Amino acid sequence: MRKIAVLPLDERPCNYQFNRLLVGGMPYEVLSPNLDILGDKKQKGNLEAIQAWLLEVAPQVEGMVIAVDTLVYGGIVPSRLHMDVTQTLIERLMVLKHIKQLYPTIKLFAYNLIMRNPKYSSAEEEPDYYEYCGREIHLYGVYEHKLSLNQLTTDEAKHFETIKKTIDQASLDDYLMRRKKNIEVNLAFLELIKDATIDFGIVPQDDSSPYGLTAIDQKIMRKAIRDLNIELTCYMYPGADEVTNTLLARLVNHYEHKKPKFYIHYASITGGMQIPLYEDRLLNETVKYQILATGGIIVSSIQEADLLLLINVPSGHMKEANHQDEAALEYDAFRNLIEYVELADYGIQLGKKVIIADVAYANGGDLALLKLLKQKGLLMRISAYAGWNTSSNTLGTCIPQG
Incomplete structure (x- = not known):
């Protein structure tokens, strides 16, 4: 029984429990810290206890999957709220270097998020001031980015000037200061990949968009990489809460000396050409990364594939799941769920593992698809299904599960 230590992104089941369920019935044991040291939403975890746990468990395991945001900030939400100096943050990160020096054969897979910049005003998971100026902070970043690219329109330039005159400067300064610290941690994380302290790393982008502060940070990171x-x-690539699953699957595939072969099929001929809600790029490019990150590879035919990844998409713009009762050509006419479900059945008859990636809507599954899967008797025959939150969250759950 191989043992793998997992330091999750936070205490929520999607981060704390999903990865354990993935290896159920396999010769692997996931060791995780007790929930009481991981914090609770805005309450950061016990950083000293987290570090002590890693050092304690390191000699017991062959590999580790590390959420750097938990190690450095005490969780994903605390990464947006902390007041720590950069030196302290990087010192916490360096425990990974210490572990690798003590146990050079251990496999370290880790991920470190680029701090998100939501387009809406809400303080539920952001600093308190984001409740009343979050939208303006987001637009400040969008306009700053577009200005640097010479893409700012006249109307946007006028709005930008209004925002700069009316926004609470102390709140903006606090927000930008924290982003500056966090990008320094991101860059230090890359250095640990360079010197092979970390064997494989992912820089996920939580709630990303093509323009804005997150996109600006992405440019910095891309150049550094x-x-x-x-x-x-x-x-x-886009993502957050699913990355532990992805890296755990990659670690298992490494130990099993496997490179799973995936055949991809979309519910619409335009499949993969959408930019999903809360993301910054064409879906198909993210799908490629999601498969590669697990240690898999994409193939061009069903016959040579181990797994069929069937991706449920609209033909165009994605909607939120709570609007799926509204008629729309992108969902009703410009995709074919009947063919999609028949292919799932055919794949199972061929003895292939079939994965249903339900990314037609954000924040929920597609009821029309589930109805058809039930009619065809496939609900308990497919190898994996996911349909929740963002497109990347879904992909990074069902692909490792498959």
């Missing part, structure tokens, strides 16, 4: 020549050992 290129300059360090670590493109093959550090991926950057």
Whole structure:
């Protein structure tokens, strides 16, 4: 029985429990810290206890999957709220270097998020001031980014000037200061990949968009990845809460000496050409990263594939799941769920594992698809299904499960 230590992104079941369930029935045991040291939403985890747990468990395991945001900030939400100095943050990160020096054969897979910049005003998971100026902070970043690219329109330039005159400067300064610290941690994380302290890393982008502060930070990170020549050992793509699953699957595939082969099929001919809600790029490019990150590879035919990844998409713009009762050509006419379900059945008859990636809507599954899967008697015959929160959250749950 191989033992793998997992330091999750936070205490929620999607981060704390899903990864354990993934290896159920396999010769692997996941060791995780007790929930009481992981914090609770805005309450950061016990950083000293987390570090002590890692050092205690390191000699017992062959591999580790580490959420750096938990190690450094005490969780994903505390990463947006902390007041720590950069030196302290990086010192916490360096425990990974210490572990690798003590146990050089241990496999360290880790991920470190680029701090998100939501487009809405809400303090539920952000600083308190985001309740009344979050939207303006987001637009400040969007306009700053577009200005640097010479893409700012006249109306946007006028709105930008209004925001700069009316926004609470102390709140903006606090927000930008924290982003500056966090990007320094991101860059230090890349250095640990470069020196092989971390064997494989991912830089996920939580709630990303094509323009804004997160996109600006992404440019910094992309250049650093290129300059360090670590493109093959550090991926950057949209996601957050699913990445532990992805890296755990990669670690298992490493130990099993397997490279699963995936055949991809979309519910619409335009499949993969959408930019999902809360993300910054074409879906198909993220799908490629999600498969590669687990240690898999994409193939061009069903016959050579181990797994069929069937991706449920609209033909165009994605909607929130609570609007799926509204008629829309993108869902009703410009995709074919009947063919999609028949292919799932055919794949199972061929003895292939079939994965249903239900990314037609954000924040929920597609009831029309589930109805058809039930009619066809496939609900308990498919190998994996996910349909929750963002597209990347879904992909990074069902692909490792498959």
